[in-house]
Amino acid sequence: MTPPELALRLPVIGVVRASHHELETTPIQAGLNRAEHGTIEIAEPYRDGLDGLGSFDYAWLLSWLHRPRDPDGPAPLRQVPFLLRRRQRRMGVFATRSPRRVNPIGLSLIQLLEVTSHAVVFAGVDLMDGTPVIDLKPYVTRFDRPPGKPRCGWYDEITITDGTTPGQLAQP
């Protein structure tokens, strides 16, 4: 039996403006690239939704990862994450933060620098210029911080460097 699909029209609430235009040179995670700033331009009909966001230090940016597309169809369910390129180890996609997903929805923890009437300036860039934004949610410590030191699977076994890009990880 073919599993169901949701046929949807998702409004694009805004667009990311950043300096990156190629996946291989775009840092892999917002939290690893706080030195860089970006902007979300909020589309006119959705600007009232920003009311109150300026009182938060962090937010979740949900984006539609329009690039890369897998040219040969759906993203593989087992794939080599950027951070395991040198070891060439494959993982299930739901155990990775890979942008090549069944549903390519990005989840970026951005630091809010300024919320204006029509834009959000943030620190922590892991998206390419032009990426469509589909939601913004405030970071709430009570909801979003697990207690203690949670096990983080294969990420616990590797060294992660600030500013890392896929291109750097491809080098031997």
Next chain:
Amino acid sequence: MTPPELALRLPVIGVVRASHHELETTPIQAGLNRAEHGTIEIAEPYRDGLDGLGSFDYAWLLSWLHRPRDPDGPAPLRQVPFLLRRRQRRMGVFATRSPRRVNPIGLSLIQLLEVTSHAVVFAGVDLMDGTPVIDLKPYVTRFDRPPGKPRCGWYDEITITDGTTPGQLAQP
């Protein structure tokens, strides 16, 4: 100018099984309801994607909040969050975790109890039975935990009780 929409077909990777069937009696956040357990039944074509997830303690469950639907059209951009019902204070939707959003995508931090070949058993239920799951991502402390004590806007001004439901918050 009308902003763009993304016309998409989102595969449903799985379905939430839980004890809740009405919004008003469903706890509002996973982190406030760790005592309750639920299950995600993963659809057959996507099960290989679970490989490695069992070594993580927490994961982000992205869901399509198929209920409630706003009967009169799109969700309002300013609305009274559940936790402000008694004060009747409105907030911009992007400053809330309300399920009534421009794009009703849920973000739940679930605690992983067991990952089998075809299902994920978790602690922390804030979804109704039958909710479609559109993504699972591992919780990675390095990416997902901001440093220090971030400001959390209006959430910092209120008392939040474990197990809270919208129905309880409606009572005077």
